Amino acid sequence: MSLYYVQKFIYNINRDTKLQTGFAANADMILANYDLTDEEACALREADIGLLYVMGVNGQLLMHYAAYRGLAWDDYIQAMKDGLAKYGEVRAGSYVTIDGGAGGAV
Amino acid sequence: MSLVFAGLCSHAPGITARAERAPAELREPFFANFNIMRQQLEAAKPDALIVIAAEHFANFFMDNMPAYAMGAAPYYEGPIEDPDWLKIKRRKIPGNANLSFRLIKTIMQDIDLAYSEEWKCDHGIMVPLHFLTPNYDIDIIPVNINCQTAPFTPLKRAWAFGKALRKACDFVDERIAIVATGGISHWPATPNSGKINEAWDRDFLDKFARNDKTALLAYNDEAVYADAGQGGAEIRTFIALAGAVEGRKINIAFYAPIPIYAVGCTIAMVDLDES
Numbered sequence A: 001m002s003l004y005y006v007q008k009f010i011y012n013i014n015r016d017t018k019l020q021t022g023f024a025a026n027a028d029m030i031l032a033n034y035d036l037t038d039e040e041a042c043a044l045r046e047a048d049i050g051l052l053y054v055m056g057v058n059g060q061l062l063m064h065y066a067a068y069r070g071l072a073w074d075d076y077i078q079a080m081k082d083g084l085a086k087y088g089e090v091r092a093g094s095y096v097t098i099d100g101g102a103g104g105a106v
Numbered sequence B: 001m002s003l004v005f006a007g008l009c010s011h012a013p014g015i016t017a018r019a020e021r022a023p024a025e026l027r028e029p030f031f032a033n034f035n036i037m038r039q040q041l042e043a044a045k046p047d048a049l050i051v052i053a054a055e056h057f058a059n060f061f062m063d064n065m066p067a068y069a070m071g072a073a074p075y076y077e078g079p080i081e082d083p084d085w086l087k088i089k090r091r092k093i094p095g096n097a098n099l100s101f102r103l104i105k106t107i108m109q110d111i112d113l114a115y116s117e118e119w120k121c122d123h124g125i126m127v128p129l130h131f132l133t134p135n136y137d138i139d140i141i142p143v144n145i146n147c148q149t150a151p152f153t154p155l156k157r158a159w160a161f162g163k164a165l166r167k168a169c170d171f172v173d174e175r176i177a178i179v180a181t182g183g184i185s186h187w188p189a190t191p192n193s194g195k196i197n198e199a200w201d202r203d204f205l206d207k208f209a210r211n212d213k214t215a216l217l218a219y220n221d222e223a224v225y226a227d228a229g230q231g232g233a234e235i236r237t238f239i240a241l242a243g244a245v246e247g248r249k250i251n252i253a254f255y256a257p258i259p260i261y262a263v264g265c266t267i268a269m270v271d272l273d274e275s
């Protein structure tokens, strides 16, 4: 587990358009700079928002990452719900889902 | 000179990103109150606007997370978000490094404030500026209180920061405006996005409006997280503003839960002239 570095990659790329250009050109080369498991690198490369959410990525980091990776709002909310169904409950962090995701509006 | 304007507003990205998806009967009075706030801000003729924000990883990360930070640059930039997503164009925002450093020097007498000579703004500052300084013709001084990742600064320190900031404003020759910006109860960036605890919000706003220091500082992080969600930590920006205008009542011009904006949308202003 290296959730810290998953989040650090997201933090760096969310705020740096030059890094975004580099990532688009060669994702693996950029990801190699971070101490990531294969599962984490794959989730970041493939923009598996559901898995990243379940891993415990801070919601504010993930919301901006999902937007940068081109997910529309409703698709981003749905990706988190799909992640819960596929991978189970959020494993770490404070951005857990409560009441099965009830009370929300998209 | 001193403080010439003080107010507070919400900053949720949905306010611009999903503006048209809110019912008109909620959106229109909310935006109308943003407009009133802009007019009052302009009428105060400030030389600079300090935005007390709760950023979302635009500048600070867990490798080196300050509890309090102030920008000290000649210009800032934003938004970091995809501009088509936030529906706010990317731009430079004017700053005043000299004024920032004079404020910082005074604040440091009371608070160990971090400062940064570069700063990028996320929706936490860009959404308020979109409504309040749409021509980007006023110098901005960004402030951040870490409300994103625990451990958080204690609420009594947020109050003390507000007081220290006010002292610094009173110490410079320029006319200073302060806008604090944060959410009350909300569960943003989760599948629960749109959940709002209206009763909790109204109770908090009642204490905030009365500027009841004892009641505001009686909240604790565990209860706030349980009752007000991840976003509840942003009450620090409200409390800093309350500290900056200690002894003054705060007028809640607008409050309404707007689920598609993911927060109870709030506009508040302080009458600084009342005796």
Ligand SMILES: [Fe+2]
Binding pocket: B011, B012, B054, B056, B124, B182, B183, B234
């Ligand atoms: Fe926020």
